[in-house]
Amino acid sequence: MSFLFVGALLLLQVPNIDGIMFYAFIGGNVAYYATGIALAFALRDNRAFCKYVCPITVFLKVGASRSLMRIKVDEDICVHCGKCTAVCPMDVEVPSNSRKKRNASECILCLSCVEACPVKALHL
Numbered sequence: 001m002s003f004l005f006v007g008a009l010l011l012l013q014v015p016n017i018d019g020i021m022f023y024a025f026i027g028g029n030v031a032y033y034a035t036g037i038a039l040a041f042a043l044r045d046n047r048a049f050c051k052y053v054c055p056i057t058v059f060l061k062v063g064a065s066r067s068l069m070r071i072k073v074d075e076d077i078c079v080h081c082g083k084c085t086a087v088c089p090m091d092v093e094v095p096s097n098s099r100k101k102r103n104a105s106e107c108i109l110c111l112s113c114v115e116a117c118p119v120k121a122l123h124l
Ligand code: SF4
Pocket: 071, 084, 087, 088, 089, 090, 091, 092, 094, 106, 107, 108, 109, 110, 111, 112, 113, 114
């Protein structure tokens, strides 16, 4: 969108292009932060913008959903205490091996869940 806007300004040789781009930059940033803050409050999720609006994450999620490196649970050992999910900063449904579990593509491999598990049921 930004590329198209700037490209159109250049192609059409619009006068005062510096001023227009300055105000577009300010307006874009105000819209960006306003949307992010409004979504965070509305959805009670401080990463709502990244998850639902950011166009870059659309491509990242495709790769993340197929990643070979991910947290797996040994279901024979897990005692379903919920400690792993409680410490996860990305709100991932940790004790599940399904690639369709809640926020599966959001994992940042911080390993907090692995450390929190009392029975060592989680591993990479
Ligand atoms: S590694 Fe970190 S982000 Fe990934 S599931 Fe565990 S606690 Fe959540």
